[in-house]
Amino acid sequence: MHSLAISLANSGYQVTGSDDKIYDPSLTRLKKNNILPNDFGWFPEKISNDLDFVILGMHAQKNNPELLRAKELNLNIVSYPEFIYNFSKNKTRIVIGGSHGKTTITSMILHVLNDNNFLIDYVLGAQLEGFDNAVSLSTENEFILIEGDEYLSSPVDPTPKFHKYKANIALISGISWDHVNVFDNPEFYAKQFDLFIDSIVDGGVLIFNELDSLLSDIVKDNNSFIRKIEYNIPEYSVSNNNVFINTSEGNIPLQVFGEHNLSNIEAAKKICSLLGVLDDDFYNSIATFKGASKRLEIIYRGLNNLLIRDFAHSPSKLKASVNAVRGTFSNKFLIAVFELHTFSSLDPKFIQQYSGCLDNCDLPIIFLDNNNKKIYNSESINDEVISSAFNIKNLIIIKSNIDLFNYLTSLKYDNACLLLMSSGNFGLLDLDDIKKYMNNEC
Missing domain, CATH: 3.90.190.20 (Mur ligase, C-terminal domain)
Known part of the structure; x- marks a missing residue:
């Protein structure tokens, strides 16, 4: 939430916010951008009729005093994913989903696009080296890259976040039961990814990991009017603790390792190819990718x-x-x-x-x-x-x-x-x- 607040403030919006606890790095970054609350806690007197919208984060509860006041005033209350969708309605929305690898794949794509001077809005799940903020929104860019979390949208909206984005291009890296506190069995959890595929706009594209048998079965049985593109693990070699992707142009050295990261690279390559990035340019750029924060x-x-x-x-x-x-x-x-x-x-x-x-x-x-x-x-x-x-x-x-x-x-x-x-x-x-x-x- 703090990254969205910073992006909006830097775009000229007047932004205020509340939380009962704020820790670093959020605290320091909010302070640097002059939007750190003077006091921590919930203050319903902050909520008034002159607010254009109230964005509700997952940390707030249903009985939150500020939320109750916003409802009383009949203000425009939206969840984080609803706001992102409304902001990007006229953009091509690229949504990266899956139980694992979302942040890394999103970061890889953004790294390659930035390296090739391709301007794009983005919503990341972690801070990426070389980028000032994990969220960047503009009115100019045609595309937006979104990390699509399957967790709930807000305390008052149990819809998974990635259902809200209505992707033009979607990617699913794999399905492995998680978030047991809201998805109490594997079948219910997997169903959310089927619904995510349903949410892709007609004529859109789904890129999926064909090595995940559960995911492949769901994709096969889904009748959405979309194009389906599979990916897996590229050919690679390991020498002296260094990993190389083997291509027709030679072996490309990498700064990340592990078969799951090689699979992530192949996923990122599929997305970048749809955006017009040539294979040679992709490999030249991915060779300098150092990884997302706290991801190996x-x-x-x-x-x-x-x-x-x-x-x-x-x-x-x-x-x-x-x-x-x-x-x-x-x-x-x-x-x-x-x-x-x-x-x-x-x-x-x-x-x-x-x-x-x-x-x-x-x-x-x-x-x-x-x-x-x-x-x-x-x-x-x-x-x-x-x-x-x-x-x-x-x-x-x-x-x-x-x-x-x-x-x-x-x-x-x-x-x-x-x-x-x-x-x-x-x-x-x-x-x-x-x-x-x-x-x-x-």
Whole structure:
């Protein structure tokens, strides 16, 4: 939400906002753009008849005082995706969906287009190096690139966000059950992607990952009047921990790794091709793509060890990240730390989906932050349930950030890779101190 606020303010709109808590980097960026609220909290007196619209984020509840006041005044209340759609009605909307890879694919496309001087509006799910903001809206550009989340639009609108965008060009990277707190079974979750395909405008285009059997079946059975284009994994090779895409013009070196990222590159290439980017230009640009923030991001590399930060939180993402690191750095001792942080991961039924996800690492560690309120509401999650779910003999379970720090700084990192995976922050674990230890220890 803060990125949208910044984009609108920079476009000349008068923007105000409220939240009960604002953390960095949002706080610093809002302050820099002179739209940080003077006080945190909810203030119904801010809501008046002179507002053109009220954009409702997911953090607000149905009984939010400002929302109730806006309803009382019969103001134009819209969700985040509704606003983006209304703003881009006259643009060609490119929507990237899927249970995994959305942010990376969107970032890859934007990187290539920017490198080839192709102007486009965009709505990203993460900050991308080289771009000031994760949202950029204009009245001039003909195209808009949107990361299409399947989560709910707002507390008062349970429609998945990506249904709202009515894509002209859509992409689905894969389907793997997630967000168990709103989609209580895999079938209901998968149905949302079928409905997403239905929402594509007539004559539009769907690009999909043909290696995902569930997705392929849904696409095959869907009778929407659209063009369907499949993609998979391009030919590649690995040499000395470096990954290359093999093309007719030679081997293209990459700065990202893992088969899921190679699949993401192929997906991005399909989109860019539809926009007129030639293959040679695409490969020249993608070779300089360093990855999206916290997506298998190498944040420290020593002489014989490295530290990787990743956003993985669902079973499919977790397994893909572990396998990517193992496949690229096969000679390293792999220490994988995964934080159970989301509502889904702490659900006793859903947690069984993680079976086998950490099998490909040498030292698997599960972290639970005792200060995470989601854990307090999950009485049925205990060590026995976790061990049974992951089903791996040498699993270590740690429940405080102090214990995690002490354990990680007791290990030897000679010829080792430490992979930290979470959509949270490991209880505010100080990664700079971990880097220093890894550097000094070796």
